[in-house]
Amino acid sequence: MSKNLEYGILLDVYGCLLTDKQLEMMELYYNEDLSLSEIGEQFGISRQGVHDSIKRSEQALDEFESKLGILKARQEEINALLSVKSDALEALEQCRKVSFGKNIADKVINTLENIDSRLAELGEEQE
Structure with a gap:
């Protein structure tokens, strides 16, 4: 399974456990296929800030699946x-x-x- 598809599925299952901002960024990145720069413009932060937030969100989703095992x-x-x-x-x-x-x-x-x-x-x- 591709990483994008995997995180899209994890987001569907565990997205409600993320903060509102994390969830919105992840949805824009994985579901809407927006670039880091485009997301950064919407939130008024740098591309690197978006990247860091997405990486933290991915880690959180991985941890949720590791602990809960729903998927x-x-x-x-x-x-x-x-x-x-x-x-x-x-x-x-x-x-x-x-x-x-x-x-x-x-x-x-x-x-x-x-x-x-x-x-x-x-x-x-x-x-």
């Missing part, structure tokens, strides 16, 4: 769901090969729909 837990849940989905798809294919597997196939389809629903809630692209 790690989310990714683990997504990986587990994708693994179950893969197993269910394989089972569905096996059920379709035999005539007595219709009831099992229906349950597998229901399971897949539930997994897709949860993945959508987590914001994960469905395969």
Whole structure:
């Protein structure tokens, strides 16, 4: 994952824990793609001042994730769901090969729909 994308995601999860000024600078830098100079002009500070603030904010976001682990837990849940989905798809294919597997196939389809629903809630692209 690129550093910009990673901090964009961290900002979505932990941005509310930053100061208002840090949050605004980070959003302008990562979400609006403004340069350090452009942000500095908006805040009336130097490019170096913006750089220092963004670096401190990045460190804070890294620390929040290190201590709270929300993104790690989310990714683990997504990986587990994708693994179950893969197993269910394989089972569905096996059920379709035999005539007595219709009831099992229906349950597998229901399971897949539930997994897709949860993945959508987590914001994960469905395969």
